[in-house]
Amino acid sequence: MSTSIIGFPRIGENRELKRATEKYWKKEIDQNELLKISDDLKEKNWQIQKDAKLGLISAGDFSFFDNVLDAATLLNITPKRYADLGLNQLDEYFAQARGYQDDNHSVKALPMKKWYNTNYHYIVPEIDDDTEIKLVETRFFDDVKKAAAKHSNVKASLIGPFTILKLSRYVGKKSAEDFIEPIVEAYKEIFSRLNEIDIKWLQIDEPSLVFDLSADDKKLFDDLYTRILAIPHDFKINLQTYFGDVRDIYEDLVKLPFDGIGLDFLEGKQTADLIAKHGFDDNKVLFAGVVNGKNIWRNEYKKTIELLKSLPVKNIVISTSCSLLHVPYTVDNETDLDPELKQHLAFAYQKLDELHDLDEIFFNGNTELLDTNEALFKNVNHPKDPAVTKRIADLSDADYTRLPSRAERETIQKDEFHLPDLPTTTIGSFPQTKDVRKNRSLYKHHEIDKNQYDQFNKDKIKRIIEWQEEAGFDVLVHGEYERNDMVEYFGENLAGFAFTKKAWVQSYGTRAVKPPIIWGDVSRKNPITVAASTYAQSLTDKPVKGMLTGPVTIFNWSFPREDIPAKESVTQIALAIQDEVLDLEKHGIKIIQIDEAALREKLPLRKSDWYKEYLDWAIPAFKLVHSKVQPTTQIHTHMCYSEFNDIIKAIDNMDADVISFEASRSDLSIIDKLKANNFETEVGPGVYDIHSPRVPSQSEIYNVISDILAKLHESKVWINPDCGLKTRGESESFASLKNFIAAVQQKRGELG
Template sequence: MTTIIVGFPRIGEHRELKRITEKYWKNSATQPELLEAATVIKEKHWDIQAQAGIDFVSVGDFSFFDNVLDTAYLLNIIPNRYRALGLSDLDQYFALARGYQEGEKSVKALPMKKWFNTNYHYIVPEINDTTEIKVTGNRLFDDVALATSKHANVKASIVGPFTLLKLARYIGTKQAADFAADTIAAYQEIFANLNETRIAWLQIDEPALVFDLTDEDKAFFQDIYTQLLAQEHGFKVNIQTYFGDVRDIYSTLVALPVEGLGLDLLEGKYNRELIKELGFPNDKILFAGVVNGKNIWRNEYRKTITLIKSLSVENYILSTSCSLLHAPFTTANEPNLHPDLLQHLAFAVQKLTELKELDTILAGNGDKDLAANEELFASVNHPFDANVHARIDQLTEADYHRQPSREERAKIQKAEFNLPELPTTTIGSFPQTADVRSNRAKFRKGEITRAEYDAFNREKIADIVKFQEEIGLDVLVHGEFERNDMVEYFGEHLAGFEFTKNAWVQSYGSRAVKPPIIWGDVSRKEAITVETSAYAQSLTDKWMKGMLTGPVTIFNWSFPREDITPEESVTQIALAIQDEVLDLEAHGIKIIQIDEAALREKLPLRKSDWFKEYLDWAVPAFRLVHSKVEPTTQIHTHMCYSEFNDIVKAIDDMDADVISFEASRSDLSLIEDLRANNFETEVGPGVYDIHSPRIPSKDELVDIINEILAKLPAQKVWINPDCGLKTRGDKEVIASLVNLVAATSEVRGKLNGID
């Protein structure tokens, strides 16, 4: 037996990559400094794996922004508008991910979407009719050369051709099949280049195989690999899948002339049945994904050993279920967690140890490790709240439905708010500038009092309310200066949550989040946003939005318990947020936004499981939060960076009054689906991308608004950015919002016959 991982976190133990990359973007670090820092990070991560006893060091999992973008860039999938910028190789790469603006040169970033059912975002490759797919980059080969110069056993990885072509966006008349021949030739060249190295394995990531596959998909995959694998190569090949099962193509996979097949045996539970029913060939190695790459909990060794033995597979390598990219770095940096909780946690570094200990136990030499693990699992004690369980037991069907109907509420709210056509607003947060972060840090360190902390935030709120009034926004927000994170902030006010100090997980590019841990039963300990929202409303005669995070997003962006069902956990959170909604309403906040940015994130990857395993309880949980408010209270929600077109009806069933969503990076493609499905909720398609530093011009925004109005009636449309403004700078936010208001005013004038 041997051990391996699908991939390792790349941001660094202390987010070193984030810091040096952002310095580079701000021109306070040079390109050589960035490259040198990246080399140090990679070498450290390889050493950690080797020192933990992992048999094959993983290379190719590092990225300056995203691995899908890396593979597309390696294969020359670079739209001409980025080439025309005349940038260096690395800056051109970043322009695809972040957009670019310098003088007259301006281009938007490529679309960004959620990576399967995770909170990680990938950059969507754009392929047009003139794209010439060929190998043009060296980064992968340089990393392999460096790794093999320092470690004897190296496994390289790359996103596979099927997944790359399936996830790409096609502009023009050509589709994936038209680029298959060139893609195969390019991967054959990659094989040839890697033949010159000393890698032991090449891991080809094909997670798209866990989707529902059509006969055309299956034939396309088989055709690609029949040709690709016909070439001789001096290393072993593993086709790696994760996040689900491969029921549609298992027979094809086990028949391929490859040495290994990587299967997720945790999320892809049906993979176990496939192996038991159809067998696993003795001439192949099963890369058994038995250590969870997405959670933070210790592996229960007895269950894992029983699972492995039940498969009766002759040759296997113990592996993670997916890349450890989705887990925090190490528990060693968590001095403040209570030992009762800490002992049950395993972050990325600890999961390496778990793999090694499982390997030792299965080899017959790990009795002490097994005994210690069994003792640990005998001592799990989640905090219990009888009142929480009583509230859930008393729920009836009526608690999940708001009255009157949305159509009737719309009439009532039009009269109540008297907003202009195409009302303008933002999604909630304003820039978390250095002074905001410093104020929070001082308070956490005890350097300032609570009164001083609150006074600073009130001053920031007053300034941002005044700014919004001055530029003419219609519905205002308070800026969220008191919030560290849209989930962590709420978790801090809810019983049942625990918090780490350094458990950062990459979300996209240099952006990392620190998910809270759900450890016990959840309830609201105190009012969370009421005082701040009421204060902000007192400063203006305009309408102020109360800003909340919804129960599904809080659950999906936390590390959840595994001893109760997701439905029960989300219902607990929903009741806690319901208390906050009613409290806001009682204090005069008549517009309340309940963000569900992550609703689609945990949608099962197979459509047959969508409702029974997720939507049938996730959508009602959102309705539970707002079902008791008055008809004059307007409920908003927000979603971002997911493919919503296939769940439009479920989103409408959430029964919100207004929904805002990311649309700018996907070129408003969702709007056609809203119209086709007779979407009833009022909508605010994001008119510009806040994840890019570029400032949209007024004329650009006028064109975008007109494009929206060509497909949706004006009385149903709100105008807003596509997400919160937390990560942007003041200068670009001010300019962008001024242009947004000016563009909306111009369009309103033309709608009313005023030039």
């Protein structure tokens, strides 16, 4: 038992789970068919790990939507409004993730947030004073039992109780401490059921230990695990952490009777020093996270072996830094990639091979594998562009400063656009229906020419511009029909990026993305959005927003280079997007939205590192993009599904003119923070959740607008959905937006 992983991707190499789940939602297949497909995927995952000769095979890491929701559901943390729907267990689970609507019910989904510093999203559990924590689910045990029936070295994995309690939203007077005893009682039953299954280890994931921990946090953890570890069990327990180090609680961890502790040696900057300073119990196993679970570059074996040899630890299992959920399945599917690049890539399957190689080198002294890897790392040739290097060297403080001040610009822009109070717009994309995807596929496979492809998109743009005008929107968008993905589309028009065919990574639920690979120096090859934006603007007298993806989001939603600092890479991208902004402005586009949906994503988990390691270059990168535009040009930005409350001032410092936030799932909690911090930027808090298929009523949206205006003056408020509509269907989107406009008109009537 010398190798292990924390978790494995579950959407399927060809997105089989996505397709099956969405068919189930549409009632095209029944639950038995969905369960059969999921069982096949689980078995394939277990067999892949066995074939790679992993010391332990992970079970329990599969999910139909999200592992946090799985763990909450297992413990009966299900709000009453979902239980009252009278659905079967699986449909009740999906209702929490997506919302639910029928003739008699309309229930919003639970909030969704970013999973630590990744592009994965988790469903936020909700605990109220009546929540009765107890064991109610069986799927976890069914999965583990199936794995153990076929494989002899199974490790079950489960999101731990400390992390569940820390990530949950509390509605009522009770707090996390009030639920310690019922959780311990639930774990007694969990252990009892696992004792009946032949597993070697239980991996309990506690990534929340890598945050800054207070004395109360540490007491909560100790109170939970002092009791849980005293429960009789026939398996060993590994306390697994990832995404950082556990400096605030390391000394306590090593004293508790865990059989193993999993630590991240890549993002855990102090992990090795903690072990060197405080030691590691010879009776425990260190699950050493040394293979990167978040990026796709090959592991440099020499450095990894040197690290492992430096550790004063007797028992080591070589592992991944986090779950392989965050990387694609296999490089083998990428037949069109440049071999020069491809040889340096490792996706999930290849990372299993790397674990085997490191095992052979570290434990068995295989020098041939080490020599081959060392030769590879002597031949890494990232494409360089001297012009890009010079452009960055020539930057000065003035390049990051927009004049005049935002307050002056606000007056200028109100005179320029003459928009009503509560101006309405959408975030950008409209539904990408089957015919849109088919048109893209036909062009990609050379079955239609460029003129035919472009004409189809023009017809779509014309239709959606007319629809928005008829519906009554104030600021229009062109719909983004030409775009496959908000990052991939831009990367395809920038030098320095490489693209994959099947390298899908789960973002949330059934939503998967193909992150581009930043391989060389970045610059703009040609205009990207000018043609579509100017065509849309030619169709209407109302302003049409130019729609761009910001540099930080492009970087954070790509697989980044590791040979240069993140700041340098982001600055390269910022200059490329600046070229596009100025081109749009030159062609008459007066409102430009630069989305930074992923701004918070790479924010260090520890507050002490926020500015010097991230915000001190991420915020200026955004400012660099728009600093040269005219005062009459209005700059918007958009952010979604993250916790922004504690970086409000940094966001205001981006110096945008308007910012839209996801707010509907989080019950507008961000509004209080905006007000408390005297937020100067005009804001568009999302008034309804587009990630749910349910159609909000006019009265529901009206009430949300009323709640916003109870705290913010109407002169500072824009009205918009909480995100783009790309993944939704047209019928539900159009119905929602009609209710949306009616609610705004009702409120405007009241305001006079």
